[in-house]
Amino acid sequence: xxxxxxxxxxxxxxxxxxxxxEQIKKDPDFVKKTLNDILSEPVELRKGRMNIGQIDEKQIxxxxxxxxxxxxxxxxxxxxxxxxxxxxDPKNKAKAARPFKPAxxxx
Amino acid sequence: MEVDWNAIDKxxxxxxxxxxxxxxxxxxxxxxxxxVAYPYPNSPQHxxxxxxxxxxxxxxxxxxxxGFNVLFPMGFHYTGTPILGMxxxxxxxxxxxxxxxxxxxxxxxxxxxxxxxxxKIADYFHEEIKSGMIEMGYSIDWRREFTTIDPAYQKFIEWxxxxxxxxxxxxxxxxxxxxxxxxxxxVSQHDTLGDVEPDFTEYIVIKFDLxxxxxxxxxxxxxxxxxxxxxxxxxxxxxxxIKVNDEIWITSPECARKLEFLEKKxxxxxxxxxxxxxxxxxxxxxxSDSVLILPASFVKSDNGTGIVMSVPAHAPFDYQALLDxxxxxxxxxxxxxxxxxxxxxxxxxxxxxxxxxxxxxxIVEKMGISHQDDPKLEEATKExxxxxxxxxxxxxxxxxxxxxxxxEAKDEVKEWITKIGSAxxxxxxxxxxxxxRCGTECVVxxxxxxxxxDYSDKDWKQKAHRCFEGMNILPNEIRSxxxxxxxxxxxxxxxxxxxxxxxxxxxxxxxxxxxADSVIYMAFYIISKYVNKKEINGNDLTDEFFDYVFYGKKDxxxxxxxxxxxxxxxxxxxNEFLYFYPVDSRHSGRDLVPNHLTFFVLNHVALFxxxxxxxxxxxxxxxxxxxxxxxxxxxxIIPLRDAVRKHGADxxxxxxxxxxxxxxDADFNVEAINxxxxxxxxxxxNSTKTKAEEIPELEPEDKWILSMLQNLALNVSQSMDKIRFxxxxxxxxxxxxxxxxxxxxRTKSKQRTNISGILHKILSSRVLMLSPFAPPIAxxxxxxLGNSELASKSAWPSSIGIEIDSKSIQTETxxxxxxxxxxxxxxxxxxxxxxxxxxxxxxxxx
Numbered sequence: 001x002x003x004x005x006x007x008x009x010x011x012x013x014x015x016x017x018x019x020x021x022e023q024i025k026k027d028p029d030f031v032k033k034t035l036n037d038i039l040s041e042p043v044e045l046r047k048g049r050m051n052i053g054q055i056d057e058k059q060i061x062x063x064x065x066x067x068x069x070x071x072x073x074x075x076x077x078x079x080x081x082x083x084x085x086x087x088x089d090p091k092n093k094a095k096a097a098r099p100f101k102p103a104x105x106x107x
Numbered sequence: 108m109e110v111d112w113n114a115i116d117k118x119x120x121x122x123x124x125x126x127x128x129x130x131x132x133x134x135x136x137x138x139x140x141x142x143v144a145y146p147y148p149n150s151p152q153h154x155x156x157x158x159x160x161x162x163x164x165x166x167x168x169x170x171x172x173x174g175f176n177v178l179f180p181m182g183f184h185y186t187g188t189p190i191l192g193m194x195x196x197x198x199x200x201x202x203x204x205x206x207x208x209x210x211x212x213x214x215x216x217x218x219x220x221x222x223x224x225x226x227k228i229a230d231y232f233h234e235e236i237k238s239g240m241i242e243m244g245y246s247i248d249w250r251r252e253f254t255t256i257d258p259a260y261q262k263f264i265e266w267x268x269x270x271x272x273x274x275x276x277x278x279x280x281x282x283x284x285x286x287x288x289x290x291x292x293x294v295s296q297h298d299t300l301g302d303v304e305p306d307f308t309e310y311i312v313i314k315f316d317l318x319x320x321x322x323x324x325x326x327x328x329x330x331x332x333x334x335x336x337x338x339x340x341x342x343x344x345x346x347x348x349i350k351v352n353d354e355i356w357i358t359s360p361e362c363a364r365k366l367e368f369l370e371k372k373x374x375x376x377x378x379x380x381x382x383x384x385x386x387x388x389x390x391x392x393x394x395s396d397s398v399l400i401l402p403a404s405f406v407k408s409d410n411g412t413g414i415v416m417s418v419p420a421h422a423p424f425d426y427q428a429l430l431d432x433x434x435x436x437x438x439x440x441x442x443x444x445x446x447x448x449x450x451x452x453x454x455x456x457x458x459x460x461x462x463x464x465x466x467x468x469x470i471v472e473k474m475g476i477s478h479q480d481d482p483k484l485e486e487a488t489k490e491x492x493x494x495x496x497x498x499x500x501x502x503x504x505x506x507x508x509x510x511x512x513x514x515e516a517k518d519e520v521k522e523w524i525t526k527i528g529s530a531x532x533x534x535x536x537x538x539x540x541x542x543x544r545c546g547t548e549c550v551v552x553x554x555x556x557x558x559x560x561d562y563s564d565k566d567w568k569q570k571a572h573r574c575f576e577g578m579n580i581l582p583n584e585i586r587s588x589x590x591x592x593x594x595x596x597x598x599x600x601x602x603x604x605x606x607x608x609x610x611x612x613x614x615x616x617x618x619x620x621x622x623a624d625s626v627i628y629m630a631f632y633i634i635s636k637y638v639n640k641k642e643i644n645g646n647d648l649t650d651e652f653f654d655y656v657f658y659g660k661k662d663x664x665x666x667x668x669x670x671x672x673x674x675x676x677x678x679x680x681x682n683e684f685l686y687f688y689p690v691d692s693r694h695s696g697r698d699l700v701p702n703h704l705t706f707f708v709l710n711h712v713a714l715f716x717x718x719x720x721x722x723x724x725x726x727x728x729x730x731x732x733x734x735x736x737x738x739x740x741x742x743x744i745i746p747l748r749d750a751v752r753k754h755g756a757d758x759x760x761x762x763x764x765x766x767x768x769x770x771x772d773a774d775f776n777v778e779a780i781n782x783x784x785x786x787x788x789x790x791x792x793n794s795t796k797t798k799a800e801e802i803p804e805l806e807p808e809d810k811w812i813l814s815m816l817q818n819l820a821l822n823v824s825q826s827m828d829k830i831r832f833x834x835x836x837x838x839x840x841x842x843x844x845x846x847x848x849x850x851x852x853r854t855k856s857k858q859r860t861n862i863s864g865i866l867h868k869i870l871s872s873r874v875l876m877l878s879p880f881a882p883p884i885a886x887x888x889x890x891x892l893g894n895s896e897l898a899s900k901s902a903w904p905s906s907i908g909i910e911i912d913s914k915s916i917q918t919e920t921x922x923x924x925x926x927x928x929x930x931x932x933x934x935x936x937x938x939x940x941x942x943x944x945x946x947x948x949x950x951x952x953x
Contacts, residue, residue: 045920052913060918064807064853065925071856072926100921104928106938 011035034098061102110788110884112755119883120241128899129179129246133686136176140687141167142629143694144703145182147297148232149190151212152239152747154763154775155730155737161760162727162769162832163694164245168879169827171246172903178687180251180632181240185229186608187621188290188298192544194225212746225607229254239748244756244882246899253635255624256607259645263631264609264624266653267714271560272613276713278561282598283307283534286368286552287543293557293600294549296702297621300542304701307551310411311521312531314356315389315398320348321356322389322400325411325533328492330513330520332393333505334418334456339403339428342382342439344413350374357384359413365535368552386444392529393506399447402439403428405479411533419467420453421495423487426467428479429453457513459499466491558611559598560623562709568593570712571705578708579723581830582769585700589708589724592701596709599623622702626710629693630657633684643672643680656681657715688715692723697770700726725830727769733776745775757881758783764880765836786840787884790877793870794891800864808853809865810915815846816869817909823876824905832880839876849923867892872904 012031038046062079069077080088097103123129143163146152167179196204197219208214208222214231221227233254240247253260271277284293285305296304310325313332322338340346349356349363351371357379358366367373381402388397405424406415417425432440432448440448455464463469470487499513507523508516524530534551541549561567571593580586602617609624611617634656637643647670654660659681667677689711695704704724711720729736732743750759762780767773805813819838826835847869854862871892878885878898889898933939 045916052917055914055917057921060807060921061925064918065922067856067858068853068922068926069929071852073929100924101928102925104925104932106929106932106936 030098037098037101057100057102110755110784110791112758112884113752115883115887116242116244116751116756119886120244122886122897123246123899126897128897130248130250131176131178133683134176136174138687139167139170139175139177139691140629140689141170141177141179141692141694142632142690143179143181144696144699145184145625145628146236147184147187147189148229148236149193150232151235153737153744154732154747154750154759157243157747157750157759158730158763158773159694159696159727160240160245161243161763162725162830163692164243164247165760165764165832165879166692166694166725166830167246168882168899169903172875172879172899172901173905174902177246178632179245179247180635181237181245181247181249182252182628182632182635183229183233183236183254184621184625185226185233186255186606186619186624188292188603188606189544190225190228191606192290193228194223197222197228211744226256229607235748239751242748242751242756243760246882248636250639251632251635252639253631255609255628257635257638257645259634259638259643259648260628260631261609262645262648263628263634263653264619265612266650267624267627267710268609268619269612269650270714271710274713276561276564276567277601278559278598279556280559280598281370281553281555281557282559282600283309283551284554284557284600285536285541285549286554287545287547287549288368289545289547290543290605292603292605293552293554293620294541294543295599295620295622296698298544299549300544300546302698303538303541305541305549305551306537307534308537310533310535311524312412312533313392313416313524314354314529314531315391315416317357317384317387317389317400319355321351321354322384322414323356323358323412323531324414324416325362326416328418328421328517329524329530330501330505330508330516331418331421331456332391332416332520332524333501333508334420334454335391335398335416336419336425336429336451336454337398337417338389338400339406339415339417339425340381340384340400341404341406341408341413342380342385342402343404344381344406344408345378346381346384346408346413348376348379350376356412357414359408361409362412362533365533365550368550369532369534370553370555382439385439386441392524392527399444399451401428401432401444401448402437403432403479405484411535418454419451420455420465421457421467421491423467423471423476423484423491424479426453426465426471427476427481427484430471431479454504456502456504457495457499458502459495461498462491462494466495554600557600558602558614558617560601560706562596562599562706567709567713568596571709574708574712574720578721581723581725585697585726585770588700589705592705593709596705622706625703626706627714629690630684630688630715633687634680636683637676637680642676643670647671652677656684657719688719690721690723692725693721694725694727697726697728725769728767728772730763730773730775732774734774754780754784755883757787757884761787761836761840761881764832765840766833768831768833787881790870790874791884791888791891793866794874794888797867797870797892798863799867799893800861802864802868803861806857806859807915807918808850808857809862810912811919812846812850812865812869813907813909814911814916815843816872817907817911819843820872820876820904820907824903827879835876836880839873839880843873849919853919853922868907872907874898875901875904 015031058079058081066077069075078088141163143160146156163179167177171177193204205219208219218231268277285295287294294305296302299305310327311329312323312325313329315322315324315338324338344359346357347360347363349358351366351373363373363375384400385402387400389400390397405428406413417429419426419429429451431437435445453465453468459466470491474483474487476483476487496513501508501511501513501516503509508520521530534553536549536551543549572590575589580589601620601623602611603620604617606618608618608621611619638645649670651661651666652670655663655666655677663677664674667674693707708721735743737744758780761783762775763773766779823835823838826838874885874888874892875898882899885898
């Protein structure tokens with residue numbers, strides 16, 4: 001999405017025709033929000049993302065965020081990935097998570 | 108932490124001097140030759156002067172750290188009349204001036220007594236300014252210092268002048284100049300109060316005939332003579348009947364005075380009220396018809412001849428005045444005359460696409476103008492004039508000129524009226540009043556048989572345009588100003604009767620003018636070093652010597668013999684010239700764009716081969732004191748040395764530079780300087796806390812902060828290359844702080860204790876970047892960080908040798924945004940977290 005297609009309809013269409021991503025049709029809102037996320041980031045940051053490919057968010061958050069959260073608020077942090085079967089998610093927040101935008105539940 | 112600024116300044120200035128750090132000779136490194144307009148020592152420098160010199164110094168220091176062999180020299184401009192004027196005022200015991208010396212400039216009384224001698228004034232302030240430059244930390248090669256009255260320099264100027272004359276760039280002739288009637292000297296910017304360059308307008312005077320007496324009218328549009336319907340005179344003004352050579356003219360007294368300076372013999376016969384002429388008929392030069400003289404209040408006695416011709420079809424003022432006259436309300440018009448006026452109709456004589464037959468009528472109606480003193484008439488006049496000038500065609504009633512464009516016909520009509528003996532020239536100051544430094548109001552004088560630099564020469568201008576095209580002009584928006592100046596430049600008087608300086612070599616009655624002897628002196632910095640070392644004697648220097656050093660002409664052995672030096676020494680001088688020339692960057696204030704900087708280019712292209720033409724000009728704006736212009740009357744001029752004593756050199760340098768980019772006005776105020784001091788003091792404090800410990804294996808936040816540091820280095824270098832010093836300083840001092848805070852938070856929460864090495868690396872890089880701007884404090888911090896080399900002699904950190912790590916940037920961005928989100932949630936929901944946070948990640952394959 002660096003400087004290519006930004007038309008949502010076209011993006012969803014191309015995602016659906018791809019077998020790997022066809023389940024996206026259940027959640028078009030997700031595509032829209034994600035696209036907006038990306039477009040609101042500076043171009044340099046987007047370029048950086050393109051260059052390094054996928055990063056393991058769960059790994060980064062588990063290893064780096066806990067100490068920050070502990071330091072700032074003196075509470076413990078637990079991290080789940082969306083497909084985690086063991087996840088603790090009483091309010092079904094996981095549905096709202098997007099790439100680089102994890103869902104947050106505070107108790 | 109309190110910092111003793113003066114002590115730190117002194118410590119490092121001493122060290123640089125001891126090491127001869129700023130002395131530069133030719134060597135095998137790539138060179139940069141940075142120059143700045145030298146000062147005129149008739150007062151101490153104030154904060155405003157400090158700006159240009161500081162910018163040039165930062166530029167020099169930056170390039171030195173980039174690995175160039177940088178020459179940054181300084182001289183002192185003694186030439187000119189202002190110092191002479193001051194000496195005369197001291198002699199006359201002028202209390203205002205003497206009080207100023209005492210209280211504002213703190214000159215000791217016994218020194219002031221010596222000031223009756225002009226050179227003593229120059230010498231005193233020369234030393235004062237030089238001390239200030241050293242205290243400001245300027246990295247000048249003082250071995251090359253000179254004044255413009257040194258014997259060697261005078262030989263150099265003689266060479267320059269003979270050379271220009273040989274090339275026909277100096278001509279003898281009669282041309283208008285700004286003139287001080289009291290000093291009997293031409294005046295240019297440096298000779299006037301408030302540094303105003305006198306500018307003048309040339310009017311054509313068309314002489315109408317009143318029974319043998321000439322009624323002269325001044326106009327910029329001689330072609331409109333064909334549309335004249337009457338003459339306007341101001342009935343309230345006392346005019347003069349004067350003898351002008353062999354003719355009798357009626358003009359305003361102001362005009363009579365102007366004519367005196369235009370090579371005319373003037374004799375006043377009597378005074379006559381303007382009202383006496385109202386209702387009389389005069390004969391126009393272009394036809395046998397007569398036109399009436401009518402009264403009009405818009406005619407001003409100090410403008411032109413004080414009498415104008417009326418062209419109501421094309422001049423909005425005339426159209427409106429005619430309407431006013433016809434209305435019958437004007438008491439100086441009697442009933443008989445009023446009847447005659449009713450018959451006057453505008454005569455259309457120019458056809459312009461897009462304009463009606465009587466354009467003045469249309470615009471007066473469109474703009475809703477109702478009387479002849481309406482200020483909107485100026486605007487209306489300009490609008491019609493520019494349209495007619497570019498698109499207007501002369502109509503059939505203009506005799507042999509019919510069908511011609513206005514832009515072409517203007518000069519032809521002028522020539523024709525002159526030929527039939529009915530035209531003359533009147534010159535007047537456009538930007539009057541212009542006052543000489545002696546206080547006298549200046550005039551335009553037609554100076555005859557005088558020496559002029561022929562800046563009107565088209566080929567010369569063309570060459571200069573070519574030089575400008577190849578030059579870097581910073582900021583680039585000033586480029587068009589140079590082009591305009593070049594196009595408008597005309598002959599310029601280059602000799603004066605009084606003042607300090609060099610005699611015109613072929614006419615010893617005259618002295619070379621001060622803006623003519625200061626255009627190629629950058630080349631003299633090569634020679635002055637050898638003069639000061641007494642390796643050559645200034646009095647021995649000949650044209651042959653300069654021709655060899657600058658052009659490589661003739662045999663070095665033969666020339667060396669004649670001036671008592673060895674062949675090798677002479678060749679060394681030549682080689683050093685070849686090494687340092689051309690000038691890589693010339694710094695100056697914006698006020699020198701229309702004169703010095705343009706002359707600098709013109710004279711270089713005239714005297715030097717293309718490979719020695721200047722490469723770059725950098726222009727800066729002025730300095731305001733807490734938002735106000737500096738002026739003696741406001742009492743807000745701060746001498747630079749006073750400010751250094753009070754605040755230290757670095758805080759002053761940074762305050763001036765950080766408030767504005769080149770062309771903007773910088774602002775100097777107490778809050779700004781205190782802010783800078785605090786910032787520098789906290790950096791100084793940090794330097795005592797970090798040590799050059801070994802850098803551990805890098806964690807994600809380490810990779811990130813080092814990437815950020817690499818980014819900083821790239822950004823600052825980019826800003827430095829464009830001389831965007833404000834931007835560079837913001838990057839170095841402020842922008843990086845938020846990154847550093849995040850890094851400290853991250854490492855603190857991880858309870859890390861091994862980051863001192865990284866903090867040391869960060870501070871080291873920032874200090875090196877700060878070094879050109881704030882040299883002494885940067886050296887001090889650099890030393891505290893454990894370095895034995897000088898910061899100013901270290902390499903510029905263009906790169907910190909680390910590749911930007913994109914993954915760490917993504918990581919920290921992600922973490923920051925989650926923390927922001929958490930804070931937002933807490934703010935909105937107002938809950939305080941008790942048990943634990945639950946975070947859900949959802950990743951997507953791209």
